Amino acid sequence: MPWTRDQMAERAAKELEDGFYVNLGIGIPTLVSNYIPAGMSVQLQSENGMLGTGPFPFEGEEDPDLINAGKQTVTELPTTSYFNSADSFAMIRGGHINIAILGAMEVAENGDLANWMIPGKMVKGMGGAMDLVGGVKKVVVVMEHSAKGDSKLKKRCTLPLTGAGVVDMVITDLGVFTLDRTGGGLTLIELAPDVTLDDIKGKTEASFKVANTLQQ
Amino acid sequence: MNKVYADASSALAGLLKDGMTIMAGGFGLCGIPESLIIAIRDSGVKNLTVVSNNCGIDGVGLGVLLNTRQIKKMISSYVGENKTFMQQFLAGELEIEFNPQGTLAERIRAGGAGIPAFFTKTGVGTKIAEGKDVREFDGERYVMERGLVADLSIVHAYRGDTEGNLVYRKTARNFNPPMATAGKVTVAEVEHLVQPGDINPDHIITPGIYVQRMIHVPAVAKHIEQRTVRKRQKADAPAGTGEEV
Numbered sequence: 470m471p472w473t474r475d476q477m478a479e480r481a482a483k484e485l486e487d488g489f490y491v492n493l494g495i496g497i498p499t500l501v502s503n504y505i506p507a508g509m510s511v512q513l514q515s516e517n518g519m520l521g522t523g524p525f526p527f528e529g530e531e532d533p534d535l536i537n538a539g540k541q542t543v544t545e546l547p548t549t550s551y552f553n554s555a556d557s558f559a560m561i562r563g564g565h566i567n568i569a570i571l572g573a574m575e576v577a578e579n580g581d582l583a584n585w586m587i588p589g590k591m592v593k594g595m596g597g598a599m600d601l602v603g604g605v606k607k608v609v610v611v612m613e614h615s616a617k618g619d620s621k622l623k624k625r626c627t628l629p630l631t632g633a634g635v636v637d638m639v640i641t642d643l644g645v646f647t648l649d650r651t652g653g654g655l656t657l658i659e660l661a662p663d664v665t666l667d668d669i670k671g672k673t674e675a676s677f678k679v680a681n682t683l684q685q
Numbered sequence: 686m687n688k689v690y691a692d693a694s695s696a697l698a699g700l701l702k703d704g705m706t707i708m709a710g711g712f713g714l715c716g717i718p719e720s721l722i723i724a725i726r727d728s729g730v731k732n733l734t735v736v737s738n739n740c741g742i743d744g745v746g747l748g749v750l751l752n753t754r755q756i757k758k759m760i761s762s763y764v765g766e767n768k769t770f771m772q773q774f775l776a777g778e779l780e781i782e783f784n785p786q787g788t789l790a791e792r793i794r795a796g797g798a799g800i801p802a803f804f805t806k807t808g809v810g811t812k813i814a815e816g817k818d819v820r821e822f823d824g825e826r827y828v829m830e831r832g833l834v835a836d837l838s839i840v841h842a843y844r845g846d847t848e849g850n851l852v853y854r855k856t857a858r859n860f861n862p863p864m865a866t867a868g869k870v871t872v873a874e875v876e877h878l879v880q881p882g883d884i885n886p887d888h889i890i891t892p893g894i895y896v897q898r899m900i901h902v903p904a905v906a907k908h909i910e911q912r913t914v915r916k917r918q919k920a921d922a923p924a925g926t927g928e929e930v
Contacts, residue, residue, distance in 0.1 A: 517712040533907035534857040540713040541913040553862040555794035558787025593765030600787030633810025
């Protein structure tokens with residue numbers, strides 16, 4: 470059975486390590502914060518200018534001056550610090566954030582990522598995504614394997630790129646791939662429960678290797 | 686020299702002209718200089734180029750300047766929350782220059798610091814780098830981006846003394862401090878206006894040198910774009926983000 474959104478987030482949380490500074494994108498990546506193991510110290514960065522982002526507030530305690538990068542109301546923690554947007558992206562572009570977990574429309578086998586525009590249709594803008602994929606040490610994409618029956622794992626991206634050769638790992642509802650952005654390509658390392666190798670091969674446009682240690 | 690003006694319109698008097706470039710602080714609707722935006726609307730100034738991370742939402746924040754068609758061009762990183770924006774853009778009535786958010790912030794920081802250009806990895810190999818100088822440093826490719834300055838910056842701060850020294854509150858800081866440095870003239874609105882010495886000098890974020898004019902906005906209405914809360918439960922709720930409502 471393919472993973473649910475929550476199970477994908479739970480799998481992504483296994484990439485976190487004690488002491489990590491982490492940036493989570495909007496959507497499934499936001500759910501990753503629900504699966505940080507107890508006792509592990511992880512600080513969440515919100516690129517609008519906050520480290521140590523806390524949970525949503527209790528009803529009635531929302532503060533318009535305290536939001537995350539998705540513009541959602543959040544709370545402060547004892548570890549919280551605030552800074553301006555230039556400092557926030559200096560942190561990101563300077564390689565100080567350990568891991569970014571974000572969504573995508575397409576990922577290609579060469580590590581290219583597209584998630585910011587559909588020409589003629591969607592003109593929302595890239596926000597901080599280009600900075601994150603260009604500057605963060607490890608970039609993990611969490612996305613559905615297919616959209617309307619089409620594989621989102623491509624040989625080459627068809628949409629305008631967010632970053633070229635930037636992705637290190639892709640977690641979909643069907644499995645987990647590592648990506649060697651220096652030309653080594655995609656490798657399937659895990660399958661979701663009851664998903665077969667043939668299933669995933671049939672649903673993937675990108676070519677990929679299969680790890681000797683493939684887990685299910 | 687008196688930097689404190691009676692209201693937003695008088696603080697902007699003599700500063701506005703058609704075709705000018707204005708930087709407006711804020712992220713979403715958080716930390717936006719709303720009183721000054723309203724005064725710009727009321728002035729009727731046109732053909733503005735506005736530098737701001739977002740463009741408000743329909744009818745709120747910079748959104749009000751879309752309704753009156755006073756904006757010719759936006760330089761932003763994300764405008765996804767605004768239908769009017771989308772309609773005017775798709776109809777060819779509005780120009781947009783998308784900048785990656787960090788590039789936008791750094792262009793403003795650089796502009797304020799007198800740095801005309803810098804190189805960054807952000808956007809290399811994408812549309813953003815097209816037509817720009819790309820150079821290799823230490824085996825990696827970087828794209829050249831220009832520093833950005835404005836005729837006028839408008840910012841929102843939590844506390845300010847009459848010298849223009851400013852302190853911000855929580856994530857309402859965002860683009861306000863770098864923009865304060867990059868305006869030929871910067872006008873600040875402050876929720877709490879205090880006397881010099883009332884703010885601990887160690888805590889000042891924007892030194893008064895960057896602020897030429899200011900107004901006191903004691904009863905500012907703040908907006909929440911995405912109200913998200915968690916349910917009250919047993920004493921030790923987990924540190925997750927909870928549930929969206």
